[in-house]
Amino acid sequence: MTHHHPPADVLFDYAAGTLSEGEALAVAAHASLCSRCAREIAMLEAAGGSLVDVAEPMAISHGALDAVLARLDEPIVIAPRQPELDAETRRVVPKPLHAYVGRSLKELPWRTVGRMYEEVRLPLPAKGPKVSLMRLKPGTLVPRHGHRGQEWTVVLAGGYHDGGVSFTRGDFDAKDASHRHQPRVDDDGECLCLVVLDAPLKLTGTIGLFVNPFLRI
Amino acid sequence: MVASAKRASTMLAGQSLTHEQLGALVHAVAVNRDRAAFAALFQHFAPRLKGFGIRRGVDAAAAEELAQETMLTVWRKAETFDPAKATVSTWVFTIVRNKRIDLFRREGYPEVELSEVAEAADDGESPEQSVSLSQHGQVVRQVMKDLPPEQMKIIQMAFFEDKSHSVIASELKLPLGTVKSRIRLALSRMRAALPEDARV
Numbered sequence A: 001m002t003h004h005h006p007p008a009d010v011l012f013d014y015a016a017g018t019l020s021e022g023e024a025l026a027v028a029a030h031a032s033l034c035s036r037c038a039r040e041i042a043m044l045e046a047a048g049g050s051l052v053d054v055a056e057p058m059a060i061s062h063g064a065l066d067a068v069l070a071r072l073d074e075p076i077v078i079a080p081r082q083p084e085l086d087a088e089t090r091r092v093v094p095k096p097l098h099a100y101v102g103r104s105l106k107e108l109p110w111r112t113v114g115r116m117y118e119e120v121r122l123p124l125p126a127k128g129p130k131v132s133l134m135r136l137k138p139g140t141l142v143p144r145h146g147h148r149g150q151e152w153t154v155v156l157a158g159g160y161h162d163g164g165v166s167f168t169r170g171d172f173d174a175k176d177a178s179h180r181h182q183p184r185v186d187d188d189g190e191c192l193c194l195v196v197l198d199a200p201l202k203l204t205g206t207i208g209l210f211v212n213p214f215l216r217i
Numbered sequence B: 001m002v003a004s005a006k007r008a009s010t011m012l013a014g015q016s017l018t019h020e021q022l023g024a025l026v027h028a029v030a031v032n033r034d035r036a037a038f039a040a041l042f043q044h045f046a047p048r049l050k051g052f053g054i055r056r057g058v059d060a061a062a063a064e065e066l067a068q069e070t071m072l073t074v075w076r077k078a079e080t081f082d083p084a085k086a087t088v089s090t091w092v093f094t095i096v097r098n099k100r101i102d103l104f105r106r107e108g109y110p111e112v113e114l115s116e117v118a119e120a121a122d123d124g125e126s127p128e129q130s131v132s133l134s135q136h137g138q139v140v141r142q143v144m145k146d147l148p149p150e151q152m153k154i155i156q157m158a159f160f161e162d163k164s165h166s167v168i169a170s171e172l173k174l175p176l177g178t179v180k181s182r183i184r185l186a187l188s189r190m191r192a193a194l195p196e197d198a199r200v
């Protein structure tokens, strides 16, 4: 059961199409695990549909229909290929992420960062936020840090506590520049998260100063 | 279904089609690759989609390209349309939204697959409880029609003109809080109008 959802603004912007690809990925991943938000998005998209209904029609050039009819039999250039994923990956990773993850979790090129967690960067446009999968061992205490921009986390497996609040599978954790925090991974298992980061982290403690060069988040 | 598609596809261009007629046309495209049905859909949607593109700040030629590419996707993906999940207009809205991002931003736009949610969401709602969302479009449409103009205006600016809440606030010379609360009011009207059991 998910307890933490994206802010209402974010769901609205998702439906309107104003989020970046990476942000939209985080929202889609959460909504795939949360029927409340999936329902809200369906409602907002229906609002978009009703705006199409009432949109002022603009004259289309002559021949536009013929031009499209002539293209109907064109072969489809690239059919989006669904990667082959093992059963564990399909169970844990929500569908919208599959094409980005591309491989089963155990075959991904995990990179260990600062002896603290493992990370795989997902292929998304460089102009947008940085999007990664992160995997942390049970009981890991992440050094206290703040943010220069927004940090969105969607928990895919396991869980963590942050400031007395529990985050588990499906939860959407939105932090912005005003937050400083120190999450601790729960003891009962590894934690796998999708993390969408708008700007580099800013570490605040002394451990932070030490880890900083390795973090490269 | 096919008979009503025939009826619908022979309707005169420019006449407004009902949700059922649009659904029958998409069905005819999906099942029979019916070009006449596609032409009727084109005549209904392409001028509206062009209008949508213009509102989004692209020039006429690019707006027409957006309309054409969107309709081509309607043809190619007709079999993915599920009348239990959305009305045709809602489905076309998500296609044009994503196509616009693809053409003008060169990005993808990950979508939620509603059919996967009930199963994956471990929140106590069994798939048996999942009731169709097909009424959503009609209910929401009615609510939108009755919205106070100041709420409608803001929703249109966000959906059609690709404007963030803060840009809308500065253009309308309103405090950001007012823009947000008008959106919140409009959405709570929609939620209130939807049936309790319209779960995903």
Ligand SMILES: [Zn+2]
Pocket: A002, A004, A005, A006, A030, A031, A034, A036, A037, A038
């Ligand atoms: Zn949610």
